[in-house]
Amino acid sequence: MRLSVAAAISHGRVYRRFGLSPRSRLDLLRNLVTALVRHERIEAPGARADEMRGYAERLIDYAKRGDKDERAMRMADFWLTEKDLIHKLFKVLAPRFQPHPGSYTRLLQIPNRDGLDRAKMAVIELKGNPLPPLVRPRRDSDKTLLNQLLKGYRQDAQRAA
């Protein structure tokens, strides 16, 4: 039950404020979503990338419904300003992410921007893109205590068998 909405208190508000107005904020995020769908990996200020991630993943959820769906097509039409990307969304990204239930993007922080503002930057990419990987998954070295114990256990099991 909302008794009052104080303008200066923002407890529980999830949406960040960007740009000049709410409409400008949506335009900013829309440009970022279009760039992500086109290039599949973009660098952006950390807060904008984080905000855009939710919108991008929901757009892919809509695209998974198929391009015959009226709502999905209207969403894609609004969110992608370059209309050739609507084809890419429905024909490339939707089949790519069909087996995944969610989390189609990866968000990683990169060193602060080189310019005067030293802004906190992040790189956001769609999973399964053809570009070189940003982070190589590292396995623990064999010399760690746990790995040595597991190796011993495996050898004992093999000898017993």
Place this chain on the structure above:
Amino acid sequence: VLVLIRSPLPRLRALLQRCWGQLERGFWPGVFGGQSPPWGPALAVQSPALVPQGINDAEAPSLLESVVWMAAPKQRRTIEVNRCRRRNPSKLIEIKRNIDVCPECGNLKQKHVLCGYCYAKVKEETRLIRMEIYKKEGGPLKAPTVETVVLYEGEKPTEKDEGKQIIERARKRPSWFVQ
């Protein structure tokens, strides 16, 4: 100098006549001796603005009323007190304890941030791949409607890359780019 005294009171008229006679003869010490009196037909102007006397008097009390009292330090802060304030731990720069060595290249990196050197390498390679993609597209706003795969020198497309668009890069595959 012809002076017409037309006063209705005879006493006043007599007084004025006597005063004027004394002035004429120079018996009045207040006027210049022997010279003609300064009074003559002159223009009498009623103008209080020519001699503004009241404004100076009015300014002095308003100065005292319009002053604004502001805070000011009473004593000089000694260097000991200043040092205590400036060197308080809350004002010093915090030391970072989250700096590590990147296992790939050996440069320093923060634990939650990607290594700058490795990221620059990947960014450069991505830029070259994107240039090839753009050349293949042939123009703006012509995004392909099929998946893409990047092949380096001496690599053949496998059966996994059936319906995909192939981007050739004229160099050996880098060790860190594993499919």
